[in-house]
Amino acid sequence: MNRIFTSLLILFAFFSVGSAQSYIKTDLGIKTSINKIAYEIQFFSPSIARVVKWPEESCFNKESLSVTRKPQHTNLNVSINGENLILKSDELIVHLNTKSGTVSFETTSGQPLLKEKQAGAEFTAFNDAGNATYNISQSFALEKHEAIYGLGILQNGKMIQRDLEVHMIQNNTQDFIPFFQSNKGYGLFWDNYSPTIFSDNQEQTTFSSEVGDGIDYYFMYGENADGVVAQMRELTGQVPMFPLWTYGYWQSRERYKSQDETVGVVKKYRELGVPLDGIIQDWRYWGNNYLWNAMEFLNEEFYDPQKMVNNVHNLNAHMIISIWNSFGPETKPYRELDSIDALMDFKTWPESGSFKWPPNPDYPSGVRVYDAYNPEARDIYWKYLNKGIFSLGIDGFWIDSSEPDHFDPKPSDFDNQTYLGSFRKVRNAYPLMTVGGVYKHQREVTSDKRVFILTRSVFAGQQRYGANTWSGDVVASWDALRKQISGGLNLTLCGVPHYNSDIGGFFLWDYQNPLQNADYRELYARWVQFGTFCPMMRSHGADAPREIYQFGKKGEPVYDAIEKYINLRYSLLPYIYSTSWDVTANQSSMMRPLVMDFPSDKKALNIDDQYMFGKSILVCPVTKSMYNKDGQADFSTIKKRKLYLPSGTKWIDFWTGETVEGGQTIAKETPIDIMPLYVKAGSVIPIGPDVQYAEEKPWNNLEIRVYKGADGEFTLYEDENDNYNYEKGLYSTIKFIWDDSENTLIISDRKGRFPGMLTDREFKIVMISGKNNLDSEHIIPVKYSGRRTSMNL
Structure with missing residues (x-):
C-alpha cells in the first residue's frame, strides 16, 4: 500500500505544460531528463544552486569532500515559459532549456549572469582502474570583457584569469582550486577532484575532468567579490581564528641541523633585540x-x-x-x-x-x-x-x-x-x-x-x-616575487584567506654567493616588505641562511630595512588580529585584491602588484631592482615606483601623512627602506606597543590613528589569544566611529568580555591629514573604561 501511495505521489509531482519537458519537483528544486541526460537542480540557499547531470543509463550518488553545508529548504517558484523551466528564489533565477539542456543564471531583476554553452556538457566512457565511469566536460559562455579570478595559486603572474589553459594536478608551486568568480558578482565551483583542465578562450570557458560519474557544480551569487567569498565559505566551511602569535615574525631555514642551532637562532634574535x-x-x-x-x-x-x-x-x-x-x-x-x-x-x-x-x-x-x-x-x-x-x-x-x-x-x-x-x-x-x-x-x-x-x-x-598555505619552493627572482602577489590574491578570491610565501624565495639557483650579492640582498629586503603584509610573515629557503644577521648589522641599509619592517609588523598586530576576527566573524579577507574594494574602477580590476591589506591599507610592493649597479649596492640616488591609487577616495601616505586624490597614477620615492603604503581616508588604525614578541605587553596604551578625509569605522577585537573560548562568546569588541564632517570620534561601549580582559586603559588618539609626521604634539590621550566616549577633534 505504501509503495502504491509513493508512486501516486511521484506521478502527481510530474508537471507538463504544452510541449515542455516533464519534471519532478523536489524539496530542493527539480529533477528531469533531457536528451538521455538526467538533470537535478538543487537550491542550497536562496543564493546557491547546485547543478548535477549524468547519463540516464547510469546513476549518480556523491558525498562532497569540499561542501559541508547541508541544503536548506528554499522558497522556490517553479514555472515553465515556452521551452524554459524556471526556478526562482528570492536571490537567483535559474533557467533550464528543456530542448537543448542548457542551464543559465540571472538575477531576480533579469540581469544575465552566466550561461552554459549549447551542447556544452560532454560524457565520454572511461575505465578508471576497472570502474566504468566518464571523462566529463562542461562549457560556459562568458561575456567578452568579463573579468574572472581564482583557480588557486598559479605562478602565471595574472590577476584576471582569462585566455589561458590550466592543467590542474596539484604540484609543489601551484595549488589548484576549480573555482572562479566574476566581476559580475557570481562564483562557480566545479566539484571534482580528478586531474582537470580549465580553459578559457574567445569561444568558451570549460572545465574538463578525467573522472566523474556526473557533472557536479555549484553556482553562487554574492553581488560582489566579498559576497561571493562569503557564499563559498557558507558552502565549504568558515575560517577559525589563528593564535595571535602566528601573526608575528617567523624564522626558518632549510634546515637547522641540531637543537642547539635551532635554539641558538632564537637566542640571537633576543640578543639583537629584533622581534x-x-x-x-x-x-x-x-x-x-x-x-x-x-x-x-x-x-x-x-x-x-x-x-x-x-x-x-x-x-x-x-x-x-x-x-x-x-x-x-x-x-x-x-x-x-x-x-x-x-x-x-x-x-x-x-x-x-x-x-x-x-x-x-x-x-x-x-x-x-x-x-x-x-x-x-x-x-x-x-x-x-x-x-x-x-x-x-x-x-x-x-x-x-x-x-x-x-x-x-x-x-x-x-x-x-x-x-x-x-x-x-x-x-x-x-x-x-x-x-x-x-x-x-x-x-x-x-x-x-x-x-x-x-x-x-x-x-x-x-x-x-586552521591552515595557512604557502606558495611552494619557488626559485628566487624579481619576477617570482611579483608572481607571489597575484597568486595569493587569487587564492583569496577562492575563499581561502591565509597565504604566505618563502620570504626571499626557496631556491637561489640564479645567485652565486647570494648573501654577498647586491641584487639578492635587495630582493630579500623587498620580499620582507611584501611578507610584512601577508597573513603570515615567514622567512625560509635553501642555498643560504636567511636570519637578519646574515644581511649585515645595525646601521647598514639592508639590515635596517629588514628590522624596520619586522618592527612595523608588530606595531600593526592589533590591526591584523582584528582583521583576522573580521575574516572569522564576517567572512572578510586579509589580502584583498582591488576588485573587492573598488569594483567600479576599471583601472583597478587587473592590477596584479597592489592590494589592500585589511580594508584600510593599500600595499604596493617593489618588484624591480633599483639599487644594484654593476654587482654593487648603490643607494646614492633614490628611485621611484609608479603605482595607481584607486578612485572614489582620498589616500594618505602612510610614511608622510600627505593626502593624495584617488583615480591617478603617481610615482612614489622608494629608497630601500620604503615600500609605498597608502591609507584609505576615513580609516581608523590601532598601533600596538614596541615588543619583542606578540604577547609581551598588554594593549593598554594603544595609539589610535584617525586618517581624516571621509567617514569611517574600525572594530578592535581582543580575546585570550590562543584557545577556542571565543567560540563560546568569550571575547570583546570596541568600535571606533569617525565622523569626518563633524570632526568627531566616538569610542563605543565595549561589547563582550573574557578572562584577563583590560577593564581600564588609555588610548592615544592621533589625527592625520595633510602633512603630518606623527609628532607627539598631535597625540590626544583618552581614558577608557568600557563606556561610550565621544570627542570633538
Whole structure:
C-alpha cells in the first residue's frame, strides 16, 4: 500500500505544460531528463544552486569532500515559459532549456549572469582502474570583457584569469582550486577532484575532468567579490581564528641541523633585540631517509627534544615542525599503515636512501605516501604525531609536500586504490584530506591550543582547518616575487584567506654567493616588505641562511630595512588580529585584491602588484631592482615606483601623512627602506606597543590613528589569544566611529568580555591629514573604561 501511495505521489509531482519537458519537483528544486541526460537542480540557499547531470543509463550518488553545508529548504517558484523551466528564489533565477539542456543564471531583476554553452556538457566512457565511469566536460559562455579570478595559486603572474589553459594536478608551486568568480558578482565551483583542465578562450570557458560519474557544480551569487567569498565559505566551511602569535615574525631555514642551532637562532634574535615569535624546525630531525618522517627525534643532533621545545618556550617563542605525508620503510607508522593497505605506490621524495645528490637509484628510499582518504589511516597518522611530536608541546605543524610530491607520474600510478576509489578520482583533494585529519584530531585532544598548520598545498574548503598555505619552493627572482602577489590574491578570491610565501624565495639557483650579492640582498629586503603584509610573515629557503644577521648589522641599509619592517609588523598586530576576527566573524579577507574594494574602477580590476591589506591599507610592493649597479649596492640616488591609487577616495601616505586624490597614477620615492603604503581616508588604525614578541605587553596604551578625509569605522577585537573560548562568546569588541564632517570620534561601549580582559586603559588618539609626521604634539590621550566616549577633534 505504501509503495502504491509513493508512486501516486511521484506521478502527481510530474508537471507538463504544452510541449515542455516533464519534471519532478523536489524539496530542493527539480529533477528531469533531457536528451538521455538526467538533470537535478538543487537550491542550497536562496543564493546557491547546485547543478548535477549524468547519463540516464547510469546513476549518480556523491558525498562532497569540499561542501559541508547541508541544503536548506528554499522558497522556490517553479514555472515553465515556452521551452524554459524556471526556478526562482528570492536571490537567483535559474533557467533550464528543456530542448537543448542548457542551464543559465540571472538575477531576480533579469540581469544575465552566466550561461552554459549549447551542447556544452560532454560524457565520454572511461575505465578508471576497472570502474566504468566518464571523462566529463562542461562549457560556459562568458561575456567578452568579463573579468574572472581564482583557480588557486598559479605562478602565471595574472590577476584576471582569462585566455589561458590550466592543467590542474596539484604540484609543489601551484595549488589548484576549480573555482572562479566574476566581476559580475557570481562564483562557480566545479566539484571534482580528478586531474582537470580549465580553459578559457574567445569561444568558451570549460572545465574538463578525467573522472566523474556526473557533472557536479555549484553556482553562487554574492553581488560582489566579498559576497561571493562569503557564499563559498557558507558552502565549504568558515575560517577559525589563528593564535595571535602566528601573526608575528617567523624564522626558518632549510634546515637547522641540531637543537642547539635551532635554539641558538632564537637566542640571537633576543640578543639583537629584533622581534621574533616563532622558529620552524625543518626535516631530517628523524635521522636517515629510511626513517623518513618517523615522527620521532631519532637524529642524535636532537639529543633532548623536550629540552629544545622548553628552551624555545622559555625564550618566549613558539615552535612548529615539519611533518610529511609519506613514511620511510623502517618507521613505525609505515608498518602500521602497510598492515591496513594504506600506503600508495608511486615515486615520491626522497627517491634514495642516501642524502647525496643526485639520488642513487641503486639504493631506493622505499618511502611511500599514505592514504589520507582513509579515516583509519588518518587515525594512525595522528597517533604517532601526537605521541612523538605534539605531546612535547610543539605549537603547530608544517605539513610539507601536502599535494603530495609525485615524480615522473605514470598513468598506472593513478590506478592506486584509495579508501575513496582510484587515486585519479580524488587526486586534487589530497591536501584537504591530510590537513583536515590533523585539524580534527587536535581539536578532539584540546581546546586550549588553537590549531595552526602551515601547508604547501590547498583545495576548496581547506580554510575550515586552521591552515595557512604557502606558495611552494619557488626559485628566487624579481619576477617570482611579483608572481607571489597575484597568486595569493587569487587564492583569496577562492575563499581561502591565509597565504604566505618563502620570504626571499626557496631556491637561489640564479645567485652565486647570494648573501654577498647586491641584487639578492635587495630582493630579500623587498620580499620582507611584501611578507610584512601577508597573513603570515615567514622567512625560509635553501642555498643560504636567511636570519637578519646574515644581511649585515645595525646601521647598514639592508639590515635596517629588514628590522624596520619586522618592527612595523608588530606595531600593526592589533590591526591584523582584528582583521583576522573580521575574516572569522564576517567572512572578510586579509589580502584583498582591488576588485573587492573598488569594483567600479576599471583601472583597478587587473592590477596584479597592489592590494589592500585589511580594508584600510593599500600595499604596493617593489618588484624591480633599483639599487644594484654593476654587482654593487648603490643607494646614492633614490628611485621611484609608479603605482595607481584607486578612485572614489582620498589616500594618505602612510610614511608622510600627505593626502593624495584617488583615480591617478603617481610615482612614489622608494629608497630601500620604503615600500609605498597608502591609507584609505576615513580609516581608523590601532598601533600596538614596541615588543619583542606578540604577547609581551598588554594593549593598554594603544595609539589610535584617525586618517581624516571621509567617514569611517574600525572594530578592535581582543580575546585570550590562543584557545577556542571565543567560540563560546568569550571575547570583546570596541568600535571606533569617525565622523569626518563633524570632526568627531566616538569610542563605543565595549561589547563582550573574557578572562584577563583590560577593564581600564588609555588610548592615544592621533589625527592625520595633510602633512603630518606623527609628532607627539598631535597625540590626544583618552581614558577608557568600557563606556561610550565621544570627542570633538
